[in-house]
Amino acid sequence: MKRTIISLLLENESGALSRVAGLFSARGYNIESLTVAPTDDDSLSRMTIVTDGSDSIIEQITKQLNKLIEVVKLIDLTEGEHIARELMLVKVVAANNDQREEVKRLNDIFRGRIIDVTDSTYTLEMTGTSAKVEAFMDTLAKIEIVEVVRSGISGIGRGKRALKI
Amino acid sequence: MTGADILIRCLQDERIELIFGYPGGAALHIYDALYRQDKIKHILVRHEQGAAHAADGYARSTGKPGVVLVTSGPGVTNTVTGIATAYMDSIPMVIITAQVSSNLIGDDAFQEVDTVGITRPCVKHNFLVKEVGELALAMKKAFYIATSGRPGPVVVDVPKDVTNQSAAYHYPQRINMRSYQPSRKGHRKQMARGVELLLKAERPMIYTGGGAVLGEAQKPLRELVELLGFPCTSTLMGLGAIAASDRHFLGMLGMHGTYESNMAMHECDVMLVVGARFDDRVTGELEKFSPNARIVQIDIDPSSIGKNVAVEIPIVGNCNEVLAQMASMVAARCDEIQRTAVAQWWQQIERWKALKSLDYASSDEVIKPQYVVQKMMEVTAGEAFVTSDVGQHQMWAAQYYGFEQPRRWINSGGLGTMGFGLPAAIGVQLAHPQATVACITGDASIIMCIQELSTCKQYDLPLKIISLNNRYMGMVRQWQEFFYDRRYSHSYMDALPDFIALAESFGHVGMRVEQPGEVDKVLREAFAIKDRLVFVDVITDPTENVYPMIAAGKGHHEMHLNPGQGDDAERELA
Numbered sequence: 001m002k003r004t005i006i007s008l009l010l011e012n013e014s015g016a017l018s019r020v021a022g023l024f025s026a027r028g029y030n031i032e033s034l035t036v037a038p039t040d041d042d043s044l045s046r047m048t049i050v051t052d053g054s055d056s057i058i059e060q061i062t063k064q065l066n067k068l069i070e071v072v073k074l075i076d077l078t079e080g081e082h083i084a085r086e087l088m089l090v091k092v093v094a095a096n097n098d099q100r101e102e103v104k105r106l107n108d109i110f111r112g113r114i115i116d117v118t119d120s121t122y123t124l125e126m127t128g129t130s131a132k133v134e135a136f137m138d139t140l141a142k143i144e145i146v147e148v149v150r151s152g153i154s155g156i157g158r159g160k161r162a163l164k165i
Numbered sequence: 166m167t168g169a170d171i172l173i174r175c176l177q178d179e180r181i182e183l184i185f186g187y188p189g190g191a192a193l194h195i196y197d198a199l200y201r202q203d204k205i206k207h208i209l210v211r212h213e214q215g216a217a218h219a220a221d222g223y224a225r226s227t228g229k230p231g232v233v234l235v236t237s238g239p240g241v242t243n244t245v246t247g248i249a250t251a252y253m254d255s256i257p258m259v260i261i262t263a264q265v266s267s268n269l270i271g272d273d274a275f276q277e278v279d280t281v282g283i284t285r286p287c288v289k290h291n292f293l294v295k296e297v298g299e300l301a302l303a304m305k306k307a308f309y310i311a312t313s314g315r316p317g318p319v320v321v322d323v324p325k326d327v328t329n330q331s332a333a334y335h336y337p338q339r340i341n342m343r344s345y346q347p348s349r350k351g352h353r354k355q356m357a358r359g360v361e362l363l364l365k366a367e368r369p370m371i372y373t374g375g376g377a378v379l380g381e382a383q384k385p386l387r388e389l390v391e392l393l394g395f396p397c398t399s400t401l402m403g404l405g406a407i408a409a410s411d412r413h414f415l416g417m418l419g420m421h422g423t424y425e426s427n428m429a430m431h432e433c434d435v436m437l438v439v440g441a442r443f444d445d446r447v448t449g450e451l452e453k454f455s456p457n458a459r460i461v462q463i464d465i466d467p468s469s470i471g472k473n474v475a476v477e478i479p480i481v482g483n484c485n486e487v488l489a490q491m492a493s494m495v496a497a498r499c500d501e502i503q504r505t506a507v508a509q510w511w512q513q514i515e516r517w518k519a520l521k522s523l524d525y526a527s528s529d530e531v532i533k534p535q536y537v538v539q540k541m542m543e544v545t546a547g548e549a550f551v552t553s554d555v556g557q558h559q560m561w562a563a564q565y566y567g568f569e570q571p572r573r574w575i576n577s578g579g580l581g582t583m584g585f586g587l588p589a590a591i592g593v594q595l596a597h598p599q600a601t602v603a604c605i606t607g608d609a610s611i612i613m614c615i616q617e618l619s620t621c622k623q624y625d626l627p628l629k630i631i632s633l634n635n636r637y638m639g640m641v642r643q644w645q646e647f648f649y650d651r652r653y654s655h656s657y658m659d660a661l662p663d664f665i666a667l668a669e670s671f672g673h674v675g676m677r678v679e680q681p682g683e684v685d686k687v688l689r690e691a692f693a694i695k696d697r698l699v700f701v702d703v704i705t706d707p708t709e710n711v712y713p714m715i716a717a718g719k720g721h722h723e724m725h726l727n728p729g730q731g732d733d734a735e736r737e738l739a
Contacts, residue, residue, distance in 0.1 A: 011344055026286050063468035069290040072344040
């Protein structure tokens, strides 16, 4: 089993996302995360899918994705040098001085940002690799997490490696 | 022009002559446009499933796209089985589905269903046309996608208001889609590697599938087989690409394939796969599949290569073009073929053939279904278009009717849709008005789309329906006999209709045969009637099973042969 990040460009048309999602459920492939948004070219959306499977399954996944009419181009980011980042928003209980100090200290250590403050909570924003985001979440668990929102991974190739048409 | 007129005009510009459909509320503007022209003939079916299968039969027998027109909601859901059938067998079709008006979409309106959502997993692609200005382009794309690359059904969903709005008509001659560019030509280096391997082969085997038929590969395929002198087999879907009478042809392979085909698949050292996808009914247990074969696979769909079985030399391209190139490469190097080793290989194959795995116990008392198919082949001189439903009769048709040409054997191989045979035969007969078209069916399958007998009457289609009536869902019964200790749970057909009266009530001719001695005479009578549909109800042996057979979990070398015939000692070797 190999964790794989697939980046793809698809026509920015309604229904394209459900074709991709439907493909994964119909053929029983795993999706760890899936992100999608328009790009600088507004006729295209860029999607990052994190999945896992044996080499032959990953090969089938890329072939099946390529077969979808709306998929313009795709690459397996994990086949080469790449950067993958994820955004997490986490709201924790910060009701007294001790809690507020501890949350702030941990947040500084992990280089997060406090983006909302109330009498009883802090909301933090953290960007990084999945490992870092998860480590931060584990650390915060000692305090009390109210809710967690993760964006799923967005990835990009390093240097000259680019997915464009 | 209104959207409805545009739609019809698009079909005319695609040179579509026949469409199959059934009207309804959301489709009324389109039906009105149809009424106001005379270039396209519309065939009115009796149930939308029949429209899809008929268009499918038309497409399979001609290679041209089949076109369906249905209304929204139930019109669509009734069509889904037919769409999925075409999808599984890669049949080019364009299905135009009317939709409720745009302003009602999503409101649970009368006869509304999410057509794009419901058909998404069983189409090559689908469109919801939201603006009349997009309609012609969507139609162009639909035909382009359906007929290019690996063919398949494409749905175009058109809301009623769009069919009533006006736009200027422009139908593009050509289309280029950046996201869809199927390749036809094989990679030269890969083809050369493939040829290299074929020339080294000592125990070669050629295994062809539906792609050889869809890709019109019969000519280069037959040339290549002749040049190489290699044995070949075919899947259920590929029958006819190589002539059944060709001395290199070992018969069908797989679960009910011949002993020699399956043994040769198991023992071969080099396998050339042409437009086939290693379906589970073909390979048997994958872990036991062809343990020593080095595989060259030609397919137009990259995702069919290496899906179930690892392939050494993949060649992506159209079977016809790739085989033509490979044949010319082989032609220049014929002296390198391993003739001596291949001759020994043929000797081994002859020993397997000697087991006569398609033999069955004949009878003077009950009609053996295999005999009916053999007789039918005799009576039609092997030249009929034959459609079938699904089950035992389908396997017997495939085993005992020798197809000399591609596109003559029309059946639902992938999805296995009972009810396919009769409506498919309608499409075939309309495409080939002068040809003999027969539907080999069973008493269970034929009931599933029996309403289409009425369509046959309306259009005077002289089909010949040969129903192998064993009062069972034969294949289900067979599996229950073998694997469920003869607990025949709901596999019997109690309260069957009087098929003769039934056929006659629809205005056709009905005949019944109950004695083996009458089969020949009745079939001759039936096929001699050229201007009317004849339903022949053949009362067959209810206990007959399809042999040979590979049971679930077994390999190609572990076949069961027919226990009723032949030398037992030799059979045990098998």
